Amino acid sequence: MSINQFNYWSTPIFHFHMIWEDHQEILAECENWCKKNNKEVSVMIPDSERKNADPYSGMSEDLKNNPKLSRLSKWFEKCVYTAAHQVNEKFWKNLTNTPTVSITDMWAWSSSEYYNHYHGHPNSSWSGIYYLDVSDTHKHGHTRFYSPLPYNHYSDAGTLFVDAESNIAYEPGDGLLIIFPSYIRHEGMPYRSDKKRTIIAFNTQLK
Amino acid sequence: MNIERLELFPTVVWCIDAPEQLADAWEQPLMTAIQSKLLPAQLPEHHQTDSTLHTIPEIKKFIDWIKITVQSQINGLGWQVEDLDISGMWATRLSSGATHPMHNHPNSWMSGVYYPTQYSGHDGELMLYDPRPAASMFVPNKMPGASNRYLSNTFSFKSQKGRMILFPSYLWHGVHTIRSDSRWSMSFDILPKGVLGRSGVDNRVTL
Numbered sequence: 001m002s003i004n005q006f007n008y009w010s011t012p013i014f015h016f017h018m019i020w021e022d023h024q025e026i027l028a029e030c031e032n033w034c035k036k037n038n039k040e041v042s043v044m045i046p047d048s049e050r051k052n053a054d055p056y057s058g059m060s061e062d063l064k065n066n067p068k069l070s071r072l073s074k075w076f077e078k079c080v081y082t083a084a085h086q087v088n089e090k091f092w093k094n095l096t097n098t099p100t101v102s103i104t105d106m107w108a109w110s111s112s113e114y115y116n117h118y119h120g121h122p123n124s125s126w127s128g129i130y131y132l133d134v135s136d137t138h139k140h141g142h143t144r145f146y147s148p149l150p151y152n153h154y155s156d157a158g159t160l161f162v163d164a165e166s167n168i169a170y171e172p173g174d175g176l177l178i179i180f181p182s183y184i185r186h187e188g189m190p191y192r193s194d195k196k197r198t199i200i201a202f203n204t205q206l207k
Numbered sequence: 208m209n210i211e212r213l214e215l216f217p218t219v220v221w222c223i224d225a226p227e228q229l230a231d232a233w234e235q236p237l238m239t240a241i242q243s244k245l246l247p248a249q250l251p252e253h254h255q256t257d258s259t260l261h262t263i264p265e266i267k268k269f270i271d272w273i274k275i276t277v278q279s280q281i282n283g284l285g286w287q288v289e290d291l292d293i294s295g296m297w298a299t300r301l302s303s304g305a306t307h308p309m310h311n312h313p314n315s316w317m318s319g320v321y322y323p324t325q326y327s328g329h330d331g332e333l334m335l336y337d338p339r340p341a342a343s344m345f346v347p348n349k350m351p352g353a354s355n356r357y358l359s360n361t362f363s364f365k366s367q368k369g370r371m372i373l374f375p376s377y378l379w380h381g382v383h384t385i386r387s388d389s390r391w392s393m394s395f396d397i398l399p400k401g402v403l404g405r406s407g408v409d410n411r412v413t414l
Contacts, residue, residue, distance in 0.1 A: 115384045117334055117361070118309040122346035144308060150340055152377055155313035167308065183343075190306050190384050 011148055011184065014083040018075065019175040027132050029068045030198055034110035037061065040196070064106035064202065072130075073202070076177070077101040080126045080204050083179045099206040101126075106202035108132075109188075114141060114197060116188030124182035124203035131172040133198040141191025142169040145184050218338060221280055221373040222364060225272070230369025233269050237323040237393070240266050241298040252305035252385075258295035261395065270296075277317060277373060277397060289401035296395040298323075301331060303389070307382035309336060315376035315396035325368040328387030332363035333372055336379040366390055 020026060034040040064073055080101045085092065092098060104124060109116075121127045129143060146167045153159055169189070170178065180186075182203060191197050225233075240263045244256035261270050274291050281288055294315060301307065312318045320333060337343070337360035349358050356362070363383065364372050374380070376396060402413050 115306065117306075117383060118336055118379070118381060119361075120343045122343045140304075146309065148340070151311055151313070151379070153313065166310075183340075185309075187308060189308075190304060192304060 009149065011181065012083065012087050013145065013184070014079070014086075014179040015170075016079045016082075016177040016179065017173075017175050018177065020072065023132075023175075026069060026072060027198060029066065030063070030108040030132060030200060031110045031196070033061075033063055033066065034108050034198070037107070039108055040110045062105055063108055063200065064103045069106075072200075073103055073106060076106075076128055076130070076202055077103060077204065079177055079179055080128065080206075084126055084206060101204050101206055104203045104205050106200065108198065108200045110196050110198040111191075112193055112196045114188060114191040118146065118185055118187045120185040121182040121203050123205075125206050126179055126204050127182040127184075128177055128179045128202050128204075129172075130177045130200040130202075131174060132200060133196070134172045134174055134176075135195040135197045136191070136193040140189060141193075141197055142171060142189050143178070144169040144187045144189055145180065146186060148181075148184055218375060218378060219284065220335060220362070220378070221371075223276060223280075223371045223373065224367070225369040225371065227369065229272070233266070234323055234368070236265050237269060238391075241323070241391070241393070244298070250305070252302040254300040254302075256298045258297040260298060260393065261293040261296035273319070273321070273371070273395065276371070277319070280373065281317070286399075288399040290399075292398045292400040294396045294398050296393060298391060298393045300389050300391050301382060301385045303385055303387065305382075306384045309334075309379050309381040311379050312376040312396050316399055317373060317397040318376040318378075319371055319373040319395050319397070321371045321393045321395075322366045322368055322391065323393055324391050326366045326387065326390040328385065328390070329365065330383060330387070331385040331390045332365055332383045334381045334383055335362045335364075335374065336360065336381070338378050366392065 031040070063069060078101075084099070084101070134141075144167050147162075147165055149162065151166060153162065155163060170176075172178075240260055241256055243263070244260055246255055246257055248254045260266070270293065274293065278288070278291055281291075299307070343360060364370075382392075
């Protein structure tokens with residue numbers, strides 16, 4: 001008898017890490033942008049009680065166009081290329097042109113009270129979250145990623161290996177960049193502190 | 208020109224408010240039943256009972272109301288179901304800072320939530336998520352101010368004493384962050400009882 005086990009349908013998630021020498025300036029720029037773009041309000045408050053505009057609505061200015069963050073956004077694109085190339089290398093050989101990565105939209109959140117319920121990023125190939133200042137996130141406020149397998153199976157002791165990976169959460173740290181396929185749904189778990197937690201998120205397309 | 212718009216594969220969700228006098232009459236017996244089945248708290252902000260609340264004789268009238276109400280709605284859709292079995296019922300108290308991440312209920316057909324008491328806050332909504340993973344591949348922009356069920360991938364219900372939300376068990380759901388004192392809810396799973404499937408045609412099973 002021979003047994004072969006095949007493990008298909010894996011999902012690649014990449015971690016990069018970088019603290020730039022102008023980290024504080026980047027942080028200040030993002031906090032300033034959040035103030036102007038309604039991305040520092042509490043998102044634990046229900047929509048009906050929010051006095052300001054919906055923080056989930058479109059941004060008046062896209063962070064990707066901010067000249068002070070151009071080096072950072074180029075690095076994001078480079079990291080996405082690295083990730084996408086690693087998992088697509090054998091397929092890209094058949095393409096006439098090597099794909100290039102473009103950030104389609106980029107935004108930040110800077111809030112002392114934060115929760116972003118289960119969601120995905122449509123119209124995007126790869127997405128990223130860069131943790132600028134995780135503040136007290138080691139206590140709470142992790143990003144939770146959900147399995148892309150449709151949770152539609154009969155469940156018993158034989159499916160515990162699926163159930164155990166229904167979601168995963170990484171403990172973020174300042175300078176961590178998580179790159180993941182945009183079809184992966186995720187959730188920013190509740191964060192409440194005296195200190196603000198600041199992150200940058202973005203979507204990309206490859207053409 | 209003939210245009211026929213088909214609304215296929217809908218997910219039916221019921222929001223059923225019990226008559227006020229019934230909700231008032233049930234409140235005390237339900238809370239007594241809940242207290243009798245409380246388990247040690249796993250997290251300070253998350254208390255839960257075991258899943259046998261439906262077996263407590265003192266709340267039989269409430270259980271019967273659920274079964275009769277659900278049966279009538281299911282029959283209204285055209286399902287031929289001989290009887291219903293509540294396979295589990297449990298209560299949860301979420302306190303300030305808590306949330307209940309996205310999940311669904313495997314091995315169940317219909318699920319529901321009932322709110323036995325009035326919650327003081329306006330948050331802690333029950334969040335229902337689009338069960339169609341492929342529907343988020345590509346999403347156009349919405350017209351300014353447009354908001355309707357065709358454009359949304361999330362729907363929320365506020366908790367209200369006497370309110371029951373009933374939905375298919377496959378539907379992904381969760382609870383948005385609680386900011387006030389505490390919120391009680393009772394959840395349950397329902398299976399059709401009797402013989403399922405037609406002899407010689409479908410997989411036949413007796414529950």
